[in-house]
Structure formats: C-alpha cells, structure tokens
Amino acid sequence: MKGDQISPLVRVSTIADIFDAMTTRRCYRGAMKSFDALLEMKEHLGFQVDQVYFRTFVEMMGNAEA
Secondary structure: OOHHHOOHHHHHHHHHHHHHHHHOOEOOEOOOOHHHHHHHHHHHHHHHOOHHHHHHHHHHHHOOOO
C-alpha cells in the first residue's frame, strides 16, 4: 500500500512513532534532541513518510502554543 491507500491516521501515527523512537532514551542509545530528530527524519525518510503531514508535524513542533 502507498499514498492514499494508507489511512491518514496511519500516516500521522507513523510520523509520531518514528519521532518518539528517536527522541526517547533506549538502553542501547541516548535520546536525540527534537531538532536533530526532525532533521534526520527529513534527510533520511524523504518519501517514506507523508510529506504534507510531516511538514505540519514540524510546524506544530515549532509552535509553542500548539
């Protein structure tokens, strides 16, 4: 499945799950800073995550009032 075949909930959940995995300390590695995680997601996940939802996620992370 790809694109519109994947529900919006799954696309948003995937982005949040990846971000959480990268920014949470694990027994085998430390937690990444939020900015570094977002940058790495942008550089390495490119077409693997929905770009519209990812852009919105990044904007919401930068908005202190959200």
